[in-house]
Amino acid sequence: MPAPHMRERAEAAAAFLKALSHEGRLMILCHLTEGEKSVTELETLLESRQAAVSQQLARLRQDGLVTARRDGKTIWYSIADPKARRTVAMLYEMFCKTG
Template sequence: MAFKDMAAKDMDDMVDNAKSASDFLKAISHEGRLRILCHLVTGEKSVAELEDLLSARQAAVSQQLSRLRQEQLVTTRRDGKTIYYRLADDRSRRILHVIHEMFCKKN
């Protein structure tokens, strides 16, 4: 749908949700958080696995995971002392697909 063809109600909805959209975009605009989301596309991972994949310290990974949880982009599952993270819903997969289309595919 072209923006010029958008109904007034649809435009009002966009304006009303601008804060939520802005918060979401800020959450995925950090390279480390985006890399975590990319790794979680293949399935859930523990913090230790993410540390290894990202070559990052536990504190840094945990801080980024906290922000992703705050934005409801990831969810957790505990197994004993290990916490596993996974994408929270299809929204994360959809946005990663768009990013892949925009930045990874050759024209």
């Protein structure tokens, strides 16, 4: 692979990993691998304040890792990027799986 192209790919990978490198964002993605969740559900699962969860979801949306859909007053979030789903699954396997 030519160096300029490799540099571009490395920059993209670094940005992706930076988005995942926050504990709160990573935990949100872990919960979203189980399926779509509302902000309220994520607050409960993470034992965190709405403002903190919303801030991390905004960052994940900005980075294209999650998507949102509105159903009445509820906003539902899900993983949008297949790379994020695969990476979180691998991290779960490495760090969270018991046995």
